[in-house]
Amino acid sequence: MPTPLPSVQTLLVRLILVCLLPATLLVGSLLIYKYKIDQTDLEQEALQSARAAIQAVDEQLDQTELIAHTLVTSTPLLRKDLAGFHQQLVKLMLQSNIDLSAALYDFEGQQLLNTVTPFGQPLPRFANLERLQSIFVTGRMPQQTSALRLSDGRLLERTLAPVYDGKKVRYVLAVDVSIDKMKTLLYRLSIPLGAEVSIIDSSGGIVASKRAEDPLFDTKTHPEILESKLTKAEGLLKTTTREGTSLIAAYSTSPSSGWGVVIDIPRKTLEAPLRQTFTLFGLSAALILLLSLTLAWLMGKRISKSVGTLRASAIALGAGTLTNIPATDVRETDEVAQAMEASARLLATQTQELVSANSTLFERTTELAEAQHISKTGNWKWDISTDCLVVSDELRRLYGPKILLPFEEQRGTVYPEAAWQEFKAAAKTALQTKASFTLLLPTLTESGNSIWTRFNADAVCNSEGDVTGLRGTLQDVDNYTKAAMATQESEARLNLAISNSDLALWDWNITNDALYFDERWASIPGYTVEEMPSNKESYVRLIHPEDAAQVEANIESHFKGETRNFEVTYRIQHKAGHYLWMYGSGKVVDRDTAGHPMRMLGVAYDITERKRQEVEIAQLQTELDATLVWQAAQHTVAALAHEINQPLASASILSEAAKRMLVTDGLSDEAKAEKTKRLEQVLENISSDIFRAGDTLKNLFKSLRKPDITQKATPLRRMLDESINTAREEGVFGYKILNANAVDSPLVKVNSLQITKVLLNLLHNAAQAMHEAQITDGKIWVTTSLSADSSEVCISVRDEGPGISAALQEEVFQPLITTKSNGMGMGLTISRALIEANGGKLWHSQENGRGATFHFTLPISS
Secondary structure (H helix, E strand, C coil): CCCCCCCHHHHHHHHHHHHHHHHHHHHHHHHHHHHHHHHHHHHHHHHHHHHHHHHHHHHHHHHHHHHHHHHHCCHHHHCCCHHHHHHHHHHHHHHCCCCEEEEEECCCCEEEEECCCCCCCCCCECCCHHHHHHHHHHCCCCCCCCEEECCCCCEEEEEEEEEEECCEEEEEEEEEEECCCHHHHHCCCCCCCCCEEEEECCCCEEEEECCCCCCCCCCECCHHHHHHCCCCCEEEEEEECCCCCEEEEEEEECCCCCCEEEEEEEHHHHHHHHHHHHHHHHHHHHHHHHHHHHHHHHHHHHHHHHHHCCHHHHHHHHCCCCCCCCCCCCHHHHHHHHHHHHHHHHHHHHHHHHHHHHHHHHHHHHHHHHHHHHHCEEEEEEECCCCEEEECHHHHHHHHHHHHCCHHHHECCCECHHHHHHHHHHHHHHHHHCCCEEEEEEEECCCCCEEEEEEEEEEEECCCCCEEEEEEEEEECHHHHHHHHHHHHHHHHHHHHHHHHCCEEEEEECCCCEEEECHHHHHCCCCCCCCCCCCHHHHHCCECHHHHHHHHHHHHHHHCCCCCCEEEEEEEECCCCCEEEEEEEEEEEEECCCCCEEEEEEEEEECHHHHHHHHHHHHHHHHHHHHHHHHHHHHHHHHHHHHHHHHHHHHHHHHHHHHHCCCCCCCCHHHHHHHHHHHHHHHHHHHHHHHHHHHHHHHHHHHHHCCCCCCEEEEHHHHHHHHHHHHHHHCCCCCEEEEEECCCCCEEEECHHHHHHHHHHHHHHHHHHHHHCCCCCCEEEEEEEECCCCCEEEEEEECCCCCCCCCCCCCCCCCCCCCCCCCCCCHHHHHHHHHHHCCCCEEEEECCCCCEEEEEEEEECC
16 A cells, blocks of 8 residues: 555644754854854953953063163262162152162172162162172173062062163162052952963962962962973963863963963853753753644644635536536635646637747748748758668758758768768767757858868667657858957967066956956966956955056046057055065057947056165165264264273363372361362263263274164154154253154164164254253253155154254264264264164254254155
8 A cells, every 4th residue: 555645733743843943952052162162262352351451461571671771871889879879769769759778788798778768877788699790790680580579568570670880780780560550450450250361480389369369478379380380481281270270271371571361261151151051052942842733733624624625616627517616715725726727727728829930830830940040050850770860951051952861862962071971970979878969060061162060960769769860950150260260369479478578467347347367377376267356346355555556547547548558557456465576568459439448458567576686786775874874973983982982081180190199288287178179070070971971982993894774664653753752862952842743653674773863863852952041941852743655754853942053964874973061073973874874864944933943754665
């Protein structure tokens, strides 16, 4: 017995199960997948927070190192005025908002001063003498430091800095800064609820923690992190607390200080959302499935009832008798009933339509014959059993009666010998394999002329699948084929010429915006022909943003007829990401009746190597110019040092002789002692100033002997801020320095040390000019602006002094020319050389009223 078919109710129930169960499984899988993504995002967010925190920690540690570097260059310390240095340190502590202290040690570890103790009181020795003396020997600061806790419970970060006396380390300065503020960094981090974060020093000890209670200082972080950070600066680890809580720990370690930040995320924090989501999803899915199955069963029962009402009417319609069809409850069954009524009516009119169709078929046959004549196409059929051909009228017109000859007899009459062999082989294959074929062959017309003909043929099979013959079409394509051959030959010549000249060919159909590139063009940026852009918009995306506007402008100019040819040099992005220089040339070859361009052809070739050579030549020229400038500055400073050192040395000798030759005859002992003391102090100051001036000139000559032309991208704002802060610390006679940045801080490709020297020189010059003019309320303005093409930034330093006299304005940058009472006349000369060595220009402008302004430009890093 045949298997009974399922009912509508059963099918609907199956349909509900088939639709809901995969969707349920899919949603469950997506929930798991989303959980994993959320977990990964949470872990990466924690890792990013750790990176941000360690940067903030490094900034605070770097601040201590910067303070130490600044203090070791203090003038009282260099003069060995320890009392003055102690007073300066105490004043700095009172003025700053940083909780710091400092101590000075000698080679034996003895403290010479300490800011927490009045100067002159007995002080203890340094605890770790070996570490201290290593700084005296190496002259270097320790790279990594650990936190230390004082007896009063404060946590400190200590920086040790050598203090030089010439080339020898005379003291070591210890700067201690409180790191209790580091804990405030932790509360600015965005971390998941329930997570904990802590800061560790280079030894792994926890120095700050975002917890309910602070840990002991000697508490270490997770052992796994201490082991892992020896090989990896950051990462994620699975670990367990001492209480047995499972964690995901994200850590990041500073490569410079060795300190790190650790964020602990409990695994229950990660897994809780997944458990809640799956519980809610399971209950919802079960309820939806139960409700859907109930509705499906009820709807199936209603459909079955409606279908059953059509059974009797369908039997009557099959017998040719139309009966009244009862109403149904389902729209589809009602539509079937209406279709059955319509079918009955159509049966009555079917005979009349067949008669009309026969007449229409005759008309279409006539139209087909006319269409074949216009297209020079005829159809044919060959019966293998009778060897007879049936052909259309168009083939009889082309070939005459010979087209009806038996198949074998058409050899030499319809087909030349070579064409006959090719056609016969293709026909034999088609009869064996039932495959169709298409051939382009020469044939002989009724007049004996040879024409090119396209054959299309299929095998003809009977009801059993046996091949009974062939049928197909034959079209006269003589004119088209000869034109195509000529075009192909011309293209071959063109391709040969292009390949021998390294030119690449492109073709743009402007009407439908279709672009074509040959293989040579596509290979230049590393693509295949299929991968190249197919329209203008997608091609413009490959052009460098700075060159796209120029390419568009040249195309538009050529379209308007303003240029005879389209020519442009531009950059295009290689598939690997870098840019190549291209030269493109083209011309509109077709326009419509209104003069609008329709097609454009052109060539291009790669000029990247030529551009590279041009850049190398320019760089060599720049380096040559910089070297010449430095040589000129070197000779000038050498001559100046030679001329000044000689009288300074003589003055020093005379000062020493005057001390020994002091005559005190006729004076009381008390007067003699007082006079001798004052004279010795004056002579000591003269001698010290003379030698200091000589050392300054020697150091200047040494710095100019080997110029540092190393350049790298540097934020302009940071360089300006550092220079202004340094000038304020060194002293500018109390004048205010106002930094008015008119542009966002760009990156400039310069040697930052050299540019800082120039800025400091200009700031000191401005302050000196106002001081000598006895101006008490003057200001110094530092402003920035961009060039028109945004390739350079201009920095201006303006004062409110008397300005530069007209006589000196043309010579102010010449060596040994100065407006200061005690100037050497070399500052502006060297500054101009430094700016030009960094690719910029330095000049002066005189404002109306008070003040002089010096401007210099710097190239913006691309």
